[in-house]
Amino acid sequence: MRAFVITGPGRAEVQEVEPPTPREGEVVVEVERAGVCGTDMEFYSGAMTYLHTGDARYPVRIGHEWAGIVREVGDGVDPAWLGRRVTGDTMLGCGRCARCGAGRQHLCAGRYEIGIRGGWPGALAERLPVPARALQPLPDAVDPTLGALVEPGGNALRAVRAADLAPGERLLVIGPGTIGLLAALIAAAQGVQVHLLGLAERSLDFARSLGFTRAWTTPPAEPFDAVIDASNGPDSPALAVDAVEPGRHVVFIGLSADPSLVDTRRLVLKDVTAVGVLSASGGLAGAAGLYASGQVDPRPLVAATVSLAEAAMVLAGERRPEWGTAPKIHIDPRLP
Structure with a gap:
């Protein structure tokens, strides 16, 4: 073969x-x-x-x-x-x-x-x-x-689950690549208000074409109810911790080629729950179901x-x- x-x-x-x-x-x-x-x-x-x-x-x-x-x-x-x-x-x-x-x-x-x-x-x-x-x-x-x-969707679904959001709450997704956009689509299907943060207007324009009008190169100052870091930027994890509302969740699913530093004092003083997501294990059936139902395309x-x-x-x-x-x-x- x-x-x-x-x-x-x-x-x-x-x-x-x-x-x-x-x-x-x-x-x-x-x-x-x-x-x-x-x-x-x-x-x-x-x-x-x-x-x-x-x-x-x-x-x-x-x-x-x-x-x-x-x-x-x-x-x-x-x-x-x-x-x-x-x-x-x-x-x-x-x-x-x-x-x-x-x-x-x-x-x-x-x-x-x-x-x-x-x-x-x-x-x-x-x-x-x-x-x-x-x-x-x-x-x-x-x-x-x-x-x-389904496999990348399973990763994204696990990240959205870990963000622990209710309909109407605000989510910031850092990194408008495949995983970030899948997380945005899944969260939006659950009634979450999705914001996307990226570096290039080209990728943000594509996100806007999917209906995500809240797409930024600089995030709004108001803290978010959850942040998903789906980027490969070494500075993004610290940004995610800074951008989240105290007492809420930050989800790390992106990987940087270089070590990324997070000040754990910020995590402690904000009482933030930090979650790492590796793989789609546990999310495959859910992603397939979302696609089959038409809730996420x-x-x-x-x-x-x-x-x-x-x-x-x-x-x-x-x-x-x-x-x-x-x-x-x-x-x-x-x-x-």
Whole structure:
């Protein structure tokens, strides 16, 4: 089968590789759609932290935002999965440790991460092996585009839940990228008043095109009932703490390449609850349900769908003018 393989910093190619065979407890999915995110771009550039900690090494087969159809099942897997449209959890815990037993498999010390950690192959390929326990069935109303947005949507949903807001309350989302915009869409669907903060008017103009008229390069002075930092700016976490109303919640889901500093005295003196969100684990079903019901439609976030042969261009940050300013690019491995 064809798969996109990153062989080193700035080097990648579409290769013919052996198709996966399902092991016990696994299925093989025919990939319909896969999303490209900042983590994938860091693997391509060589900046990804896991490459320096030993949790990942080249060659890497990326792709953890995906949707597809179950085509094979291994021993011990219910054959009813065959032919079902699915997505799945990126985080694959060992299933034996205390964290996995407590439902925190996404924090398992020995976990694999699809397309990211431990060498588990990703979804920028025609077929993908996945443990059946990680599968999330997709409703009929969730097409391949929406299906590949369930994983980032699950991240965003967990961030919105952690913000702990009631309808009518004010939320500031720092960073109008894919996760920030998904969080904004989910919060708005719950009746929250959403404000977005970004650096570039180009990205803020796109946010305004989605109906978010409160989009700023400088936030209003009045404190917010919650702040979600979905940016990669090292100064954003401190800004989030400064911008939140005392006694409320700040949610950190973005990651900076450089250490970001927060004065814990501010957290204490404002009695702020700070929450970190890692992964969509626990949020996949909720995101799929929001899409299926029509409460949230994230399809405008997808600028284009391209082939595996065009993935390297996308990972290098190149964009065609006709794609516009939407933040997400999808890959369809079935395209020639």
